Amino acid sequence: MLQIDSLHVSYGAIRAVRSVSLTVEEGEFVVLLGPNGAGKSSTLAAVMGLLKPSSGTVAFLGREITGQQTEAIVRSGLVLTPEGRRILATLTVRENLLLAGAIRPDRKAMHADLERLLERFPVLGRRTGSAAGTLSGGEAQQLAIARSLMARPKLLLLDEPTLGLAPMVVDQIFEIVAELVAEGLTILMVEQNAVRAIEAADRGYVMRSGEIVASGSAADLGGAQGLVTSYLGVNRE
């Protein structure tokens, strides 16, 4: 479904992503792990057209999307829930969701989706009229995910969905992700709770210093403990 081939991304002299190739098949739940500064978020940003790769290609549903406008990529069904949630704090919960649906031509179905999402995320349903900035961290993350779902993604990219959340809320977010996977949504997730993420996912890739250094299932990666000891140390160059 998603095919990244020899992707390179540079910030000036710093080569953040070096020759990264990865694939995500339809229906899969894949995680992208690695220490801070490994290039995970840069990879997602390059896929979404938010960063311009210096070389390499990204193909989605068999069609090359490298260099396309982010907006066009979202319309084609590839949606990012960004790190730090990035909800629109002064707009209401409902407005946040409406805005995300605004790119869809099917207004009726879009409004139906909106109501369904408000039912599915009861914390949002109870607070449709509240400014999004007044939501707690966990609620805001649910809004960010719901907002992505408004665009009817075929593939959802989740960038650190549990960042800064209390342990109980982290549980909730992992549950929501598991439900989405069970419903058949394809997901590529970057997550710092590496052990938990690899146990929940079908497969994982490990990045370090801009490169993919390992990939496979939890067992392939030497189990959770092996993953921690081999790959996740602090990334310093």
Next chain:
Amino acid sequence: MTSRTWSAALRSGAIRALLLAIPVAVLTVGWAAARGASGERLAIATVISVVLVAGIGIFVGNSGVESFGHIAFAAIGAYSVAILATPPEIKRTRISEAPLGLADIRLDVLPAALVALAVVAIAAVVIGFVVMRMSGISSTIVTLALLVVVNGVINNWTAVTGGAEAFYGVPTVVTLPSALGVMLLVLFVASAFKSSPWGLMLQASREDELAASTMGVNVRLLRLIAFVISAVGAGAGGVLLALLLGAITPNDFFLTLTFITIAMLVLGGKRSTTGAVLGVIVVTIGNEIFRWLGDGPMISGFQLPALPGFSTLFLGVVIIVVMIWRSAGIMGDREIDDFTKRWLRKAQVRPTALPGSTARSTARLNAENLVKHFDGVAAVDGVSLEVGPGEIVGLIGPNGAGKTTLLNLLSGVLQADSGTVSINGELLPRKLHRVARTGLARTFQNIRLFGELDVSENVQVTTIVASSSHDHLMHPQDLLTTFHLESQAGRKAGVLAYGDQRRLEIARAAAIGRHFVLLDEPVAGMNEVESLELRETIRELNGLRGAGILVVDHDLSFILGLCQRIYVLDAGRIIAVGTPAEIVSNPAVIEAYIGASAAQHEQPDATRGTEEPQPDEDHS
């Protein structure tokens, strides 16, 4: 690594001023020699532009507050010197009604100029007090209002200024050498200020005002100082201009001059003194070329059509192009000596650290019954807590429980509605920049570094403050070594990897946090191994001088493995306090925060925390 000491600043200021003045002198003297009297006039005007632009840059470049009002100080300088130095015979025909016998005063040019600069300085202090209370766009608008007000006063206070018509008869005594002399002085002041400890602290506030204040930087005072120095620089430009032109009108010092000087500053790079000079040269030369083209010259037999307004068009287009190409101006942050360093070997100055006492901190932090409401909702509702000498204390709780608000109260960023915070029984000072000087520092959830300053400078901001407030000083270089940042010393803080940014923020706080360091979610966004590494860093910080640590985080393993005592906050109240073992088995805490499933995994003595990370193999 550049050291920010006064002696180093004076020396590098002198070198930079000379390096900049020499090419300007060569260009202007050459132009004057080639073009005669009209050439000399343009040459002097160019030199005066450098005085104005470098003067404005002292404030704008270091503080990051844009100013449209500095030309008002040029106007005040120009009119003051005009009124004082013009011969009474001429003055009586224009301003015979002037109060205080101003019409009869006859001062020599030099004393008149000095008095004029004193008038500018006084005006700048008064106006500065207003500007310093604001930040961002509101202070910019105040400076613009200042320009309009001063212009209005000069236009209408006919008895003193002669009103809108020209004030003539000012002695035209400015020569190219004397203008160059003033320019050299202003370039020296601008360069030295930028490299000085004051300059560094002001630049820190430009990058992040809140972080600078919590590190003990008195932002308002420094802004005021820079504003006054900068106003006097612009005033000197105005004085020179009056003494060049001989006849001045209020509108000589209004929007046109404001626009041109700001264009020069922005084009060259407002944070760079070299940029100020370069901006003046580029705009002046470009202006002359396009004026010549616009007049419809003959070029190898072809008569070009006359295009009035061509040079103004040029200025506009060049600004747009440069801003697209390089938004920080041509020079950005760089200076001419950055390029000549290779030839002029710069002596490395290592400031000697004061022999710090090795005594460990004995301070105790107490919060009593703190209450803070936002819009009627109690974010912190009667919290008391204590951090003993050298103790590492954790603070956990659900999102929205009030942890960050509590940390803001403890660090003086917010004032409590009721309740007290005290260190060894002394109340925390109300002024934010004084809090750090008591030896209490903090970090921020969303990392607030001084992004455009390098790693070493980030730490120096706090070592400079620390050196003025307590006896225990750590050398910046030693701090960087302690926190494994020595290899990054010259890099801009904003481009560091995330983990290094976190460590730098802690190092910066450690420099001034002699007694306490408060950490707000230091391992957010870090994986298991990285958080273990940071735990060791925090232990080192604690071991260094026995500073007490209060740490907020959601990473339970991290908190349980690090802290001796943990407070649990829920809905603004402390619902539990105890050792890690007591906390994980406390039913109320499991109910409110941990959740039953996670609680099973978090036995404090059997966590992954016992396994230490291997030393990093690719640590280069």
